[in-house]
Amino acid sequence: MFNTKTLAEVMEEVCLKYKDREALVFPKKKETYTFTRLIEESNAYAKGLLALGVKKGDHMAILALNSPEWVILELAAARIGAVLVCLNTASTKSELFYVLKQSECSLIFLTKGFKDISFLDNLTELCPMLNICEPGKLQSAELPCLKTVVLMDDSELKGAYNLNEVKELGKSIGKSYFIEAGRKVTAKEPLNIFYTSGTTGNPKGVVLSHFAAVNNALVSGERMEYDEDDRILLCLPLFHVIGFILSTFAGLFFGASIVVEERFETKKALSLITKENCTVFNGVPSMFQFMLSSDLSGHDLSSLSKGFIAGACCSNELMGRIIEELGIGTIANLYGQTEAIGITQISSYDEAEYRLHSIGRPLPGVEIKVIDIASGEEVSIGEKGELLVKSTYIMSGYYRNQEATDRTLDQEGWLHTGDLVSVNSEGFIYIEGRIKDIIIRGGENISPAEIENVLKRHEGIFDAAVISVPDELLGEEICAFVISAAGYISNAEEIREYASHHLARFKIPKYIKFVKEFPVTSSGKIKKAVLREQIKNEFAQVLNREPAVMVKL
Incomplete structure (x- = not known):
């Protein structure tokens, strides 16, 4: 069932098959x-x-x-x-x-x-x-x-x-x-290392083999029904598995042409779909939001027929608008993690109800189970619990980080996703929430601990706690609770400037809330659930608050 050849060997066969057909198109040059x-x-x-x-x-x-x-x-x-x-x-x-x-x-x-x-x-x-x-x-x-x-x-x-x-x-x-x-x-040897944020702060290097990448691309591409008539607009970054494995090579393996764009820019993407007659657009929810917020009247998007949404949960409303306004009739929710690449995916033949509301069923080679968070026992059909995955495409481990590997993969080989899901009687999976502390902003996984460690190095900050807040466009945004150091009057712009020297732009908190103390457990751990509850009522009115209470960056 599974391909045992290396990426280079598989691509050599593909290239011999499709020869003079277009593989990569680079409009910029x-x-x-x-x-x-x-x-x-x-x-x-x-x-x-x-x-x-x-x-x-x-x-x-x-x-x-x-x-x-x-x-x-x-x-x-x-x-x-x-x-x-x-x-x-x-x-x-x-x-x-x-x-x-x-x-x-x-x-x-x-x-x-x-x-x-x-x-x-x-x-x-x-x-x-x-x-x-x-x-x-x-x-x-x-x-x-x-x-x-x-x-x-x-x-x-x-x-x-x-x-x-x-x-x-x-x-x-x-x-x-x-x-x-x-x-x-050989196919079992390492092909790539992708770095992903984690709750311990420093990014971890996910080691993926030729076997994992090749076979995940094959099963995902098959479920997407890619073929040699497809032209896939690649705006997702190649440094992420959704751009590299699940878009580029999943398409090339089936003879599709990849129209390469350096990075996502709304107007360019819409223009290229028209000029290059792209049939496929894969993206994270924010990309589709930006496109739908633009004037579409000057663009002929009639060539579009399929695509997937990955990187973060997609609302039912957004799914409906993608189908109706962008004309992507076969839009697929794709769920995955860098550690296991694609895990679940909708198929074109799935009923509209499932395509709109679920993240699909496991890909071939993926086994799942849902466990109760407290007891660890497997839950019944329809009940919520943490999603565990055992996959053919699982990572070889985190590079030079056995401790983190052991925390993520248990002794039986199950990957603990940290996501709260339910599964119906037909095997379709529904995202119900997230256990992990990771923030997903526009498809990027962001570690709160990493941001906290940076902020706490600032001389004017005594302590910091970072959580997510809802954002209509990007799914989630970053909010930092800050306790100022004694005798120091911190301000948002100073914190932002400091953070910009140590963090990528997408990791800089959009919101900063100055507080005098944090709610803590008896062992001294910050109760982030309490912080989220505190901000919940305030966030709807945040733009009307005084900067001293809540500062929008």
Whole structure:
């Protein structure tokens, strides 16, 4: 039933099948990659990596917006058994440092950056030797594993290669050596590391194998009914599994064309659907909200027929509007976690009632059970409890974090999702709430503990507690309860400015509430449930409150 080939092997078969059909379309640069060109380019870069000394099991990071090169480099790494570490483009310098060090990356691909976020400046500030060293010979006391930097655009840096140089170096690699390198890679070995926030603060590196990624993409793509006539608009970031595995490769495996957009921008997305005759749009709820809030009269969206919503719960009202106003008749709720990729998904043949209200049934290869939070016993049909998952596509573990792995996967191999669900007699699952403390803002998982740790380092803050508050557009927003340090008068702008140097933008609290004390348990733990209840009544009137009581950032 399951495919036992590596990602590179599966894609080689796909490319031989579809040959001159469009695989990747990049409107920004007016570039098109056929399936034949896609495999040729990825093999050329794989040889270049071998020439740079990259070996099976080596970790390589990538920090860039979506592009064809991103996909090609993934295939190149997969071909020789290197592990691609996918970095969030919103990462600050301190976040970049943590992930590069924790993941033990020896090589990083990156672009200059976008808007006012400079990937290159952040990296050179961490590794000043890049300004004077020779390419491939970086020596950094702070990042001892990192040796090689490759620029993916027209940026220049003395201590870095560019992509063309990597391809040129690859010409020295013989065919037999290249083939032998590929033969050593097996499907059970690591393909990627994706970093995800957790309740303990620091992000955790989720290790996914070729087997998990390939097979999850196949079953998800089959349930989405992707085919060679589909054109999928990719606005979801490739550094997330929903963009990388469940959109890009799930589509490519079935011969679909991927229209690559660097990042989601409402007007561009609507324009590309029209110009490129896109049939599929996958997104998080906020993306659909932004599109529906725009003037749709100037856009021909008649080509759209299917798509999925992932990353956060979607309201019944939003689902209805997507069908009626965007014309996406086959819209699928998709539920998953980085640790298990896609877990449940609606099918096109499911009744409208289920497609509108549930997150579908488990994908093939996924087993579920629902347990009572207090007793741990399995609940009856229709009763609420925590969703546990045992999956063929489960992670290999958190990289260099066995303690966190053991907390997430129990001794029987069940993944504790932290989500409260109910299941009906036909096996359809309904989200009822969330046990975990994680905030999901616009599809991004955000750790309150991570934000709290940053805020508490500010000299004017004695203590901080972060919770979620409802948001119509993004699903949830971040609210920080702050106790000011003795003799210090904190203000929201100062806190915001401080946080911006240590946290990605989407992690900065939108709301800050100054309080004198927190409700605590007998053991001194903050009762966040009480904080949520306190804010519940206030939040409806928050915009009418004085800034001293509730500050909107």
